[in-house]
Amino acid sequence: MTDVTSTWTEPSNTATALLLLGRGSDPASERGVDCPGDLPAPSDPDLVARATAAKAALGDRVFVLGHHYQRDEVIQFADVTGDSFKLAQQAAARPGAEFIVFCGVHFMAESADILTKPEQKVILPDLAAGCSMADMAVLGQVETAWERFEDLGIAGDVVPVTYMNSSADIKGFVGRNKGVVCTSSNAKRALDWSFEQGSKVFFLPDQHLGRNTAVLEMGFDLDDCVLYDPHKPGGGLTDEQLRSARMILWRGHCSVHGRFTIDSVREVRERVPGVNVLVHPECRHDVVRAADYVGSTEYIIKALDAAPAGSAWAVGTELNLVRRLALAHPDKQIMFLDRTVCYCSTMNRIDLPHLVWALEELVAGRVPNVITVDEDTAHNARVALDQMLALP
Numbered sequence: 001m002t003d004v005t006s007t008w009t010e011p012s013n014t015a016t017a018l019l020l021l022g023r024g025s026d027p028a029s030e031r032g033v034d035c036p037g038d039l040p041a042p043s044d045p046d047l048v049a050r051a052t053a054a055k056a057a058l059g060d061r062v063f064v065l066g067h068h069y070q071r072d073e074v075i076q077f078a079d080v081t082g083d084s085f086k087l088a089q090q091a092a093a094r095p096g097a098e099f100i101v102f103c104g105v106h107f108m109a110e111s112a113d114i115l116t117k118p119e120q121k122v123i124l125p126d127l128a129a130g131c132s133m134a135d136m137a138v139l140g141q142v143e144t145a146w147e148r149f150e151d152l153g154i155a156g157d158v159v160p161v162t163y164m165n166s167s168a169d170i171k172g173f174v175g176r177n178k179g180v181v182c183t184s185s186n187a188k189r190a191l192d193w194s195f196e197q198g199s200k201v202f203f204l205p206d207q208h209l210g211r212n213t214a215v216l217e218m219g220f221d222l223d224d225c226v227l228y229d230p231h232k233p234g235g236g237l238t239d240e241q242l243r244s245a246r247m248i249l250w251r252g253h254c255s256v257h258g259r260f261t262i263d264s265v266r267e268v269r270e271r272v273p274g275v276n277v278l279v280h281p282e283c284r285h286d287v288v289r290a291a292d293y294v295g296s297t298e299y300i301i302k303a304l305d306a307a308p309a310g311s312a313w314a315v316g317t318e319l320n321l322v323r324r325l326a327l328a329h330p331d332k333q334i335m336f337l338d339r340t341v342c343y344c345s346t347m348n349r350i351d352l353p354h355l356v357w358a359l360e361e362l363v364a365g366r367v368p369n370v371i372t373v374d375e376d377t378a379h380n381a382r383v384a385l386d387q388m389l390a391l392p
């Protein structure tokens, strides 16, 4: 029999290596995976009571933020729920809270740290809650791309734009190079502003949001967009392709939204006559084109709130949110666009045991899993975030 353990070697800590949960961490990326401390057992029947008691003991000292993709067991303890942008704003609006417990993923906690006061501590209950899309753009790779633009003499024409779903390092790079952060709800406004500053946009890290916004909302052709692949020499693009492109898209995507296919759309239209297909702009271009409505998480929530009773909706976004919306609107037929399960596995790392552990540590006077962005990076990232907040 083959001894499988003897063939295994620990992955090296490179930009692409996968780090096993609990087997080390890479503080320079989204892939922090250590989780110190004793977690309560998931089967503990007192978890809800323990979270309630710890939160009550902390009172106004703690503020709990919950992203829409979080599990219900965690969302029930959130003081506010929202998309990544709204949550960052909410964190900034609570200068009195000593501790911001962020039930979301790493890049969101970083943004909260950037926007809150230095004495406030932002806590991520499980450091393994990263984002695979944010991990697809590593600072060194992005700087290499920029050097290529400089060598070609086009860097002065290029405005870098990064989606909120990126690490603080990348936001800092964008701030240093006179660009802007965007979210899925203001991507068009960010691109309008960027094309007033330069003739090209370098869009990070989500190729789909960049392409969908440029082509479907701004009238660009698919041919105006090129895909920069950081794993290929020179990004896999010729000098001529880079010179003529209007949108240079980074080869990154969301592993959750990227799963929806045009077949899912066809299948649901055949199965449910009259169904409205509503998807997030992180979905692939052909899926978004085939959908009836496209918009951010907050847009999806509002669209379903406003939908008439009896209407049918197939929704292409994370499953926790779609389930919650279906339960909230029993008078509407709300279903998941795909037949296979599509949770965001890293968002789901934040479960009730981790939340109880983090809150009880705070009650005991210990501050666990603090997310801190160094001052230089935070300063530059704030420039790009402030530019987003100042968008016309």
Ligand code: 13P
Binding pocket: 068, 082, 083, 084, 085, 165, 183, 184, 254, 282, 296, 297, 298
């Ligand atoms: P929004 O919540 O900003 O729409 O982003 C979706 C997402 O994938 C968050 O990780």
Ligand code: SF4
Binding pocket: 069, 105, 130, 131, 132, 133, 134, 165, 254, 255, 256, 257, 318, 344, 345, 346, 347
């Ligand atoms: Fe990242 Fe996609 Fe998960 Fe959002 S849903 S945290 S973009 S992997």
